[in-house]
Amino acid sequence: MSNQQAIATTASSPGILLLRWIRRIPLYVLVLLFCIITAFPIYWMVVSVIQPVEYSLNYPPPLYPLAVDLSPFREIFQAENNLGRIDYWIGNSIVLSSMTTLICLFLTVLGAYALAGKRWRGQGLFGLLLLMTQMLPEALIVIPLYATLDKLNLKNNLFVLALVDTAFILPICIWILKNVFDTIPNEMRDAAMVDGCTRMGVLWRIMLPISTPGLVAVGVVAFFHAWNEYLFAASLISNKEIYTAPVGLAAMISMVDTPIDRLMAGGLLFSIFPLIFYLLVQRYVVAGLTAGAVKG
Amino acid sequence: MGVQASVNAQFIKPAQNRQRDWLPYMLALPIIIYEGIFILIPIIQQFGSSFTSDIIGFGAAKGVGLANYERMLNDKFFWNSLRVTLGFMAATVIVAVGAGVLAAVLMNQRFRGRSIARAVMTLPWAFPDLPTVLVFYWILNPSFGIANVFIRFFMPWLTENPKWLLDINLAMPLVVAIASWKAFPFYGLVTLSVMQSIPQELYEAAKVDGANTRQAFRYITLPALLPIIMLSGILACIFAFRQFVLIFLATGGGPGRVTETLVISLYKTAFRSFDFSYGATIGVSGFVVVFVITLLFVYLQHRQEAEAAR
Structure with missing residues (x-):
């Protein structure tokens, strides 16, 4: 004591x-x-955008911005920029990502509901199929997909690209939503069934309204998967008019004469949305990628 | 609640046996068809075309048997890409998972400004690939990059700027660093969530028994983290294996193929040399690697579930 x-x-x-x-x-x-x-690196990107480009091209460059000039943000929206316009690319990316999100949400709800109920024969196999898809590197099937879509004349089609992107992000989305469904007490579903709800009615009236945050998380993950996706976009889209933002930015990197401040402004504009949204849904995503995958 | 659920299940079971419940199958079917079209059929096609010769501009594909595989086994660039892949995988797994675990240990301490530090450490995970390449490309620019300033500060005896991503010795470590920078927050978040689930009573009990901080870490924290570290390691292997964008845009596989991983080599074979069937053959060898890693993943998961159930 x-x-x-x-x-x-x-x-x-x-x-x-x-x-x-x-x-x-x-x-x-x-x-x-x-x-x-x-x-x-992120700080440096911001500095390179907001300081006049002369400072960035000095050696040594100053560690903090000595002057502020926001004109790069205006310049990337101007038509005289013959490299293509970042605002169009971002517009294409928004179209692509929205389509991916819608397709993915629909299929995710089905898949998660299939996995969330009582176990059924073949469920393990279904889980394994999803896991395999999740593990598969995109690059390993880019050749046959390209060849097939080329033959069917479906290249340069944002909707087809959205379908392909969905195939790869779907498993993770299903795990995320299944985790959320699992937290809903069984009693709640049973009560609704007793009250005369069909099982699809339970999904529609009970499960989905309660799981709104989970649906938002799925939407964000699907949206930004398509937003970031480069490999398929680069191989399936060759028409500059419908370049998505990653393809356009990559084309800008490989051109030597792109002014660095505009390039960085494009990159920054492209990163802002994912930064905000990912941080909002972070805990759902982390749980879906690990705990979800663990319960096969 | 768990007991309630199992009682329910037992109660309903006999009815289930009499009549199969078709709803889950109806729900799963669209997904199976979807993944079949976009994943399984291409995989089968990949196998098929690895037995043909299909080079763009050389007419229709014709069967060549195992010639592509023979070529692959004698192709020193293929073996190089396999070596590079393994090296890249090993290095990123160690650096990214290591840094992630270290970050989690730090973030689990109590200190002022912890929530800000946590948010900052999560940033790279949410930062998209393209801007990541963009900014590192700029930082590592041999003439204007800020990296030159830092290296000159720490190594004042240098007479000229390093070539960074164009240097044959620096390219690989730099690509590993970029990939790890992007990946480590994820492993940090995962590890942190497990650390926070360790019951506080364990530490209190250890303190009562006279354990110091280091011993508590060694005998409580580390054993609790080991399963998730191993799982993270396998996930990191897969993520490293499929890493395409960062490497492709940062170095394009160069200089002199020192960063040409299997997926880069496959892509270049198909879309630069237009040799689709040989690219497909490299792809088939990639399936083997992925399959082995996935099996390892499933095995570890099951073992852990079994341990958790005990």
């Missing part, structure tokens, strides 16, 4: 407090180092 008291009194004395602070310095240094390494 007296021992505990002694600890309590010494802990509050200024010397011990100082010592405790000194002990914590390595932690703070490490955290700071981590944060700097993580944030610096």
Whole structure:
């Protein structure tokens, strides 16, 4: 007892407090180092956009913006830019991602409802099919898909690209929504059934309204999968008119004379939406990618 | 609730045996058809075309038996791409998962500004691939990049700027660094969520038994984290194996093929040399790698579930 008291009194004395602070310095240094390494590239992108391009092309470039010039954001929307216009590309990406989201939401609801109920024969096989699809690298089937779509004259078609993108993100979306469905108590469904609801009615009237956050998470994941997707977009879209933003930006990287501030402004504009939305739905996505996949 | 559910299940079971419940099959069918069209059929086509010779501009495809496989096994660039892939996988798994776990351990401490630090450390995960390449390309620009300033500060004896992504010795480590920068927050988030689920009583009990912080970490935290670290490792393997955009746009597989992984080599064979059937053959060898990793993943999952059930 007296021992505990002694600890309590010494802990509050200024010397011990100082010592405790000194002990914590390595932690703070490490955290700071981590944060700097993580944030610096994004910070640098912002700096390269908002400072006049002359500063970026000085050597050594200043570590913080010495002047602010927001004209790159205006310039990337101007038609004289013969490299193509980032606003059109982003428009195409919005169309593509919206289509992907709609197709994916529809199929995800079906799949998650199939997995969320009582176990059925073949469920394990269905789970394995999803897992295999989730694991499959896109690049391994880009050749046959390209060949087939070329033969069927379905290249340069954003809707077809949306269908392809859905195929790859669907498994993860199903796991995410299944996890959410699993948190809904069985009693709730049973009660609705007793009240005369059909099982599709339970899905429509009970499950979906309760799982709105999960549906939002699925929508965000599907939307930004298509938003980021480069490989299929680059191989299936050759018409500059319907370039998606990743393909357009990649084309800009490979052109030597693209002004760096505009390139960065395009990149920043492209990143803002995913940054905001991903951080909002983060916990659903992490759970879906791990816990969801674990329960095959 | 769990007991209630199982009682319900037992109660309903006899009825189920009499009449099969078709609803889940109806629900799953559209998805099976969908994935069949977009995933399974292309895989079969891939196998098929690996036995043909199909080069754009050389007429229709014709069967050549195992010639493509023979060519692949004697192709030193194929073996190079396999080596590069394994090297890239091993390095990113170690760096990304390692950094993720370290970040999780840090973020699990109590300190001022923790929520801000957490948000900052999540950023790269939400940052899309294209802008990632864009900004690193700019940071690592041999003439104007800010990386030159840093390297000159730490190594003042350098007489000229490194070539960075164009340097044969630096390209691979840099690509690994970029990929890890993008990937580590995910493993950090996953690990952190597991760490927070460790019951606090365990640590209190350990403290009562006289364990210090290090011992508590060694005997409580680490064993609890080991399963998720292993699972993360396998996921990281898959993600590294399928990594295309970052490598392709940062180096294009160069310089001198030092960063040409299997998927890059496949893509270049098909879409630069227009040799579709040989590209498909490389793809088939990729399936083998993915299949092995997936089996490992399923095996680990089952073992962990069995352990969790015990």
